[in-house]
Amino acid sequence: MDYLDYKIDHPLVPDSIFYISDFLDTDEERKLIDRVIQAPKPKWQFLSNRSLQVYGGYPSTEGMLAEDLPQWLQVYANSLQKMNIFDGNLPNQVLINRYEPGQGILAHEDGPLYHPVVATINTGSHTVLNFYEKSLTEGRKYRFSLLLWPRSLSILKYDAYKKYLHEIEEIDVDKFPINNNETLPNKIIVNFNLIEKNIKELMDANNCLRRQTRYSFTIRFVPKCHKLNLNKIFFKK
Ligand SMILES: O=C(O)CCC(=O)C(=O)O
Ligand SMILES: [Fe+2]
Incomplete structure (x- = not known):
């Protein structure tokens, strides 16, 4: 599979967003969610608007103390490397958000501690990711949204990573256009044509769809890493 074939081709979208429907089958999706649910309680961090699990380590300006990914995540890191999504690098950190x-996540950028690529495996429920262009003079400006359907893989690289903020609004229902030609007042969903078929049968009479529990697997590469060296700590070698 060549991810370059899945570029979102839309006048509002920078050249560096890719969206692959059906990256997982339902069985793979179920297995990933089960692993997350089965993780020991201390693995969870509970925030007011989402919960998360971190695998691989915590990046900092000093470098990330890298831990091995569990095998069930390593297989995905390996396949994303094979697809050359991370410019030859093997991704070494996975952040799982529930x-x-x-619930949602405030507009933010993922920042300079990561190689400027994030690949997200979307599971459990749809959501809508809003993009704002950063502007020093006018503050942030809403530009477009991506609809993230379960089992898809979404990839943001370079400009999409560096020049935009992304956000998931804290809402529980999304309203969608009736068809690809209809525009909503405050939202431009640039990949709606790819999902229209799936969503039609699920929306209610007002074209609304309720969100369910969503698990996102955000996969990244932290270039600056060190392994724990016990000799160094205990014997100052
Ligand atoms: O859940 C998502 O798809 C977005 C998560 C995100 O932006 C992040 O973890 O930095
Ligand atoms: Fe993010």
């Missing part, structure tokens, strides 16, 4: 309906 959102209940009504």
Whole structure:
């Protein structure tokens, strides 16, 4: 599979966003969610608007103390490397977010500690990711949204990573256009044509769809890493 074939081709979108539907089958999706649910309680961090699990380590300006990924995540890191999504690098950190309906994440950028690529495996529920262009003079400006359907892989690289903020609104229902030609007042969903078929049968009479529990697997590469060296700590060698 060549991810370059899955570039979002839309006048509002920078040249560096890719969206692959059906990256997982339902069985693979179920297995990933089960692993997350089965993780020991201390693995969870509970924030007010989402919960998360971190695998691989915590990046900092000093470098990330890298831990091996568990095998069930390593297989995905390996396949993303094979697809050359990380410019030859093997991704070494996976952040899993769980959102209940009504939860989200404030507009932010992922920042310079990561190689400027993030690949996200989307599971459990749809959501809508909003993009704002950073502007020093006018503050942030809404530009477009991506609809993230379960089992898809979304990839943001370079400009999409560096020049935009991304956000998931804390809402529990999304309203969608009736068809690809209809525009919503405050939202431009640039990949709606790819999902229209799946969503039609699920929306209610007002074209609304309720969010369910969503698990996102955000996969990244932290270039600056060190392994724990016990000799160095205990014997100052
Ligand atoms: O859940 C998502 O798809 C977005 C998560 C995100 O932006 C992040 O973890 O930095
Ligand atoms: Fe992010």
